[in-house]
Amino acid sequence: MTYHLTSSAKRHKSRRGDSIVLGELLLFAGMVAIGLALWGFSLSYVAIQSTKLTEDQDKIISQQRSFLVIEAVSLQSNRVWVSNHGLNDVAVISCTIYPKASPSPGIRHNVRGVIVRASDNRSTALTGCEPFPGQPPYIVEVWYVPAHLYNTQDLTRNSMHATVARYEKG
């Protein structure tokens, strides 16, 4: 038995095929858009993470390359002589002298980023230390940060990367 489609049925079938193609096209476009957005998001995430990683590594490596030594102290003239034996220039941010029996007073931010250069073979005299009226035994603490990490705007942030050099007398 043979069936013949009417003209209206033929028209209906053709319209249905168009909508399938259109749907597939839309789906394809959506997928491409989502994929591109995901790609872009991934790229930006990677870029941000890489930058952050680089900065963190820079801080860690800079700290490892910093090495300050306290050579001598004069309570009379309130001076502390330091020298840099590391590979990075450092900025001194705090200098305290306290009795040996007392706990460390911590970072006082009383020295405004005195730069001690790594390439110099000379010692640098720090003059901004808190005066210590007592007698030995005492401890000298000098806190420093890698010079390129020194934050002039917000001094308290410097303590995040600070390292301490100690000197004990008596």
Added chain:
Amino acid sequence: MVGMAIILAIFFTTLIPLYVYMSSLYGLLSNETNSRRIRDVDRETEDLKLFVEGRSGIGQGSPSISVVLKNTSPLLIRVERIWMMNVAAGSPVGDTPCVNTIVDVPPGWNITVQVNDCTRGFTGRVQFIAVTGRGRLFSSAPIDLFQGRIIAGLFPYTLTVSVINMKRGNEYTIDIQPQGDADIHPRSITYKATASNENISLSFGTTAGTFRVYLKENGVLVSTARLIAPPTNPVDVTLPDYWNVVFILRRVEILPVTIDLEIFAPSRVLEGESFQFQIFLSLPPQAGEDVRINHDRIIQAISLSGDYEQNTLKCLPVEDTLSPGSTKTALICSLTAAELTGNRNFGSITITVGPIQDCGTGEGSGLPYSSDQDSTIIDVKRQRGR
């Protein structure tokens, strides 16, 4: 298919580069840590010994003092600076490094560095500290300098001066005057005797030669009448043949003095009332020593009479020692007044402390110190309403 392509694209363009980047960062950090460890090991391996040498004989124009740097490590040590620290003050002499030039000391080598410019004219105890290029500090043993010369080499002999039988509280000064080229350090020492018949011996660094030794008591030269030996004051001594002088002073005889005893008690108490009284002791300033109080003897010497309750006397010792010229509380005692019997409205208690032969004992001599007697009368009054 497209999704897979995008996932692959993300994988190859982001994750793999990120992984590679992180790996390279980790490698960089490992290298840095390794380098730091190598630097730390090198720093710990450094071993430098500092010795101070000097030729500083008497009459020499300019003393020669040098620091010998001895490298006992297997590494080359670069000494960047040498500080001369004043040990007493704990600070660098002149607030500048003594040597500020780089000195390389190969392994096993000794390098001598002249430090005359730093030590010139300095008197006191100093220590030299070398700062190495790797950031280590090495120090010498402290040495004594006298006007820029090492004392150990300057004064090879020792003169001992002894003073026997000093009088408590007096100041004794030993002055030594070198004769000719001789020299001595120090030239004068003053000592205050803190006990009767105390003895001291003092040592002085000297060169060979003759010295005139003076002994002064409270700033006055001690007369020969006060001395058992030597026959003269001052006395000359020549080193190294003779190396000591002994001044023997005549012993100051200690004679016990009488301790003044006083009773302090209330003048009036009520019947049945408990009250306190104190016994004070005064040691005259003429006493030549401290006196230890014999509390038991004082308690035994207390006698009571009148209107008091029997067996209520209790005494507690307060001070233990009397110094010459001092007055101290020896005992605090408590006693209870008795109830007045009959129609009496008034009564009395008499407290007496009789003379005591051994009220105290001399701390230096061990001699007994007696005390005088004292007595006091306390009025006892009837309580109202009874």
